[in-house]
Amino acid sequence: MILLSNDDGIQAPGLSALCKALKEIDEVMVVAPETEMSAVGHAITLSDPLRVKEFIKDGDFFGYAINGTPADCVKIALNAILDKQPDIIVSGINQGANVGTNLIYSGTVSAATEGTILGIPSIAISFDSFLNTDFSVAAAFAKKVVLQVKEKGLPKGTLLNVNVPDVPADKIEGVEIVPQGKSRVIEKFDKRIDPRQHTYYWQTGEMVMVDEDEGTDCWSVHHNRISITPVQFDLTDYKNIAKIQEWGLNAEGLARDI
Amino acid sequence: MILLSNDDGIQAPGLSALCKALKEIDEVMVVAPETEMSAVGHAITLSDPLRVKEFIKDGDFFGYAINGTPADCVKIALNAILDKQPDIIVSGINQGANVGTNLIYSGTVSAATEGTILGIPSIAISFDSFLNTDFSVAAAFAKKVVLQVKEKGLPKGTLLNVNVPDVPADKIEGVEIVPQGKSRVIEKFDKRIDPRQHTYYWQTGEMVMVDEDEGTDCWSVHHNRISITPVQFDLTDYKNIAKIQEWGLNAEGLARDI
Numbered sequence: 117m118i119l120l121s122n123d124d125g126i127q128a129p130g131l132s133a134l135c136k137a138l139k140e141i142d143e144v145m146v147v148a149p150e151t152e153m154s155a156v157g158h159a160i161t162l163s164d165p166l167r168v169k170e171f172i173k174d175g176d177f178f179g180y181a182i183n184g185t186p187a188d189c190v191k192i193a194l195n196a197i198l199d200k201q202p203d204i205i206v207s208g209i210n211q212g213a214n215v216g217t218n219l220i221y222s223g224t225v226s227a228a229t230e231g232t233i234l235g236i237p238s239i240a241i242s243f244d245s246f247l248n249t250d251f252s253v254a255a256a257f258a259k260k261v262v263l264q265v266k267e268k269g270l271p272k273g274t275l276l277n278v279n280v281p282d283v284p285a286d287k288i289e290g291v292e293i294v295p296q297g298k299s300r301v302i303e304k305f306d307k308r309i310d311p312r313q314h315t316y317y318w319q320t321g322e323m324v325m326v327d328e329d330e331g332t333d334c335w336s337v338h339h340n341r342i343s344i345t346p347v348q349f350d351l352t353d354y355k356n357i358a359k360i361q362e363w364g365l366n367a368e369g370l371a372r373d374i
Numbered sequence: 375m376i377l378l379s380n381d382d383g384i385q386a387p388g389l390s391a392l393c394k395a396l397k398e399i400d401e402v403m404v405v406a407p408e409t410e411m412s413a414v415g416h417a418i419t420l421s422d423p424l425r426v427k428e429f430i431k432d433g434d435f436f437g438y439a440i441n442g443t444p445a446d447c448v449k450i451a452l453n454a455i456l457d458k459q460p461d462i463i464v465s466g467i468n469q470g471a472n473v474g475t476n477l478i479y480s481g482t483v484s485a486a487t488e489g490t491i492l493g494i495p496s497i498a499i500s501f502d503s504f505l506n507t508d509f510s511v512a513a514a515f516a517k518k519v520v521l522q523v524k525e526k527g528l529p530k531g532t533l534l535n536v537n538v539p540d541v542p543a544d545k546i547e548g549v550e551i552v553p554q555g556k557s558r559v560i561e562k563f564d565k566r567i568d569p570r571q572h573t574y575y576w577q578t579g580e581m582v583m584v585d586e587d588e589g590t591d592c593w594s595v596h597h598n599r600i601s602i603t604p605v606q607f608d609l610t611d612y613k614n615i616a617k618i619q620e621w622g623l624n625a626e627g628l629a630r631d632i
Binding site: 152154155156157158159160161162163165166167168187188191192195196217219220221226229233252253256257259260261264268271273274276284285286288289290291293294295296300303304305307308310314315316317318319320342344345346347348349350351352353354356357359360361363365366367369370371373374 | 410412413414415416417418419420421423424425426445446449450453454475477478479484487491510511514515517518519522526529531532534542543544546547548549551552553554558561562563565566568572573574575576577578600602603604605606607608609610611612614615617618619621623624625627628629631632
């Protein structure tokens with residue numbers, strides 16, 4: 117059984133397209149946020165109760181809508197909803213690429229991260245368009261990746277982050293296994309005055325290519341390639357441990373300084 | 375100037391303690407969430423307007439409260455509130471350790487991550503107690519770390535994640551520069567019925583030590599050491615790129631499969 121989730125919400129067309137494609141190869145269950153949860157990062161809901169609503173979409177799927185984040189969905193699916201563990205978790209298909217530094221903001225990736233932490237091989241898949249709702253190429257590729265993962269498994273603690281460019285199938289120039297790039301969104305804060313004369317800000321941003329050469333996820337997906345990045349979540353900067361050790365920080369004088 | 379933020383909210387005692395300690399060595403500005411934002415991960419607020427409220431705490435500090443996440447606070451501080459860039463960003467002092475796999479859920483760390491992305495040397499500091507509000511040892515150590523970072527700088531793209539054990543200063547057995555461990559919260563979903571007879575769930579969890587040996591952040595902080603982990607945010611699992619490449623995934627047949 118394949119568990120699907122996403123961060124665009126259970127009504128998102130990318131989720132329907134993914135569901136339709138994967139139903140051809142396995143039983144599918146959907147547990148996804150009730151509403152859009154983009155840019156929630158790896159948030160989990162601790163201070164509010166979570167509710168589980170049955171959700172039926174005509175001819176598409178049966179599933180559960182959760183008033184929480186993508187990570188909540190995967191946690192509650194595995195701990196409280198499903199009566200057996202899924203073989204694979206797939207999160208997506210996200211409307212918009214998840215590449216570069218943006219991975220840390222991605223709810224799509226966080227559902228797959230949560231699956232990986234809970235020991236289930238997991239895949240995040242995103243489509244590099246905010247407007248085009250034809251997810252058919254990305255869905256067809258998701259099926260290929262799932263079949264490979266079913267056959268080969270994934271290394272423990274590793275998920276696959278897949279990004280599909282917005283071009284027709286016959287214009288895709290290959291599949292590249294590449295590291296996460298350094299590109300990031302440069303944000304702007306649009307300052308406005310509300311009807312009660314109070315100031316507020318809209319946060320907006322634009323993806324800006326930074327230090328990007330061939331051989332990164334950003335470059336690949338912007339050059340008509342499908343990118344696949346194996347992702348793990350040990351954030352330790354191993355190469356700088358020795359450097360910080362040289363500082364010789366110690367706990368002396370703390371009692372005096374209080 | 376030092377910019378302070380946190381995820382426990384602008385009223386949290388850990389933030390006041392940090393502010394008090396760092397005011398001794400530099401000018402301090404606070405931009406922090408209006409309310410508690412624990413476990414928000416690296417969420418940013420895109421779908422709602424952000425509001426900035428002046429916040430004055432008698433004798434403690436002047437700052438701004440934001441109706442957003444820790445990452446929002448750092449972004450809006452640097453892009454819209456401050457008239458000069460801070461030299462250092464410090465996030466904390468968090469009530470509760472941020473170690474092991476939990477780093478990905480941490481709002482405290484995410485403020486420091488955001489600072490690092492924006493090019494400012496950043497430090498996250500947490501105190502390993504959910505109950506003890508005497509942050510004096512952690513605050514004194516924060517001052518030591520900030521003085522070091524002012525003098526030595528930090529490698530580009532690297533932040534320091536500091537965890538202080540809940541013991542008196544003279545019981546601290548040292549400072550260890552260690553990798554992030556693998557321990558994680560094992561969650562439970564407490565199923566309840568509300569007054570209208572609808573089911574809801576509370577998500578709770580308990581930190582469980584997993585595969586922890588000496589020489590990880592979890593082990594250190596649970597053995598009366600202060601842990602410092604240099605953290606970066608390239609999530610690529612480099613060691614498995616070649617393995618996934620061997621699968622030979624390609625884009626053939628995608629057009630046929632639609």
